Amino acid sequence: MREDEDHTNWFSRWEEQLPTPEELTPLTQNLIPQDLALAFDITPNRSPPPPPSSNLPPSSSSEFADSAGPDEPARTLKRPRLVWTPQLHKRFVDAVAHLGIKNAVPKTIMQLMSVDGLTRENVASHLQKYRLYLKRMQGLSAGGASSDAAADRLFASAPVPHHFLHRGAGPPSGGGEHYLPYVPVAAAAAFQHHHHQMAVAAAAQQHQRHMGHFGSPPGGQFEHGFLARGTQAVHRMVQGVASGPAYVEDLESGGGGRKVLTLFPTGEE
DNA sequence: CATAAAATAT
């Protein structure tokens, strides 16, 4: 049980890393969480320009001397690192489940997830790990060993669609490939014991390196802190937070287990 | 110092 360091660990470093004046960059912050935005049916077109070639310097291509500034504006942003929070993973699994193995390719998954800031590489990498996890689980279930190791804790948090495990992957029969009825209500009780949920803060934690701006509770409670980049649902994590739910069930668990991943035609590739 | 997770390269 050495993993339980996390909840204490980051808390210790918390104030150390965050309040650096230099890090308090006035970068463009999303005032609207994409979930909320999606709920409002507004397209959260925040930062369109990932990296792909794009950049057309109007005329003079020079003057871009990068002085290796630590506090680089939103432009030329290096993605710090994506943190796959349970919620995010849940979304991932849902997307894969609804797509079916055949269509469950990184690009499609990414599109279905509609998470701003999420790149195909991120999904691909995670998908790889997810597949490995599934495979491992198959082998283990046959041997009769423990179902879950201490590892895979992230994956364990998400309800694994049954079709993935068994092996079927793709019954080529016929051609009707619509297995929609995924898990009914996942009961969310997946969390086993302790120290996890901090992922929300964890996501924010990795942000605070690039963005400070704390102490701005948006007049609400803790919302979902996913999206490792972009939405900074940073709130004051006071010590007494342990009393309340640090995380919320994401959008779903609606009526009838019908979950609609808002797929809006943003004209994305 | 070892392991897990994400990124990056093939």
Added chain:
DNA sequence: CATATTTTAT
């Protein structure tokens, strides 16, 4: 797109 390898965080 899938897999392998490398990097980075814990």
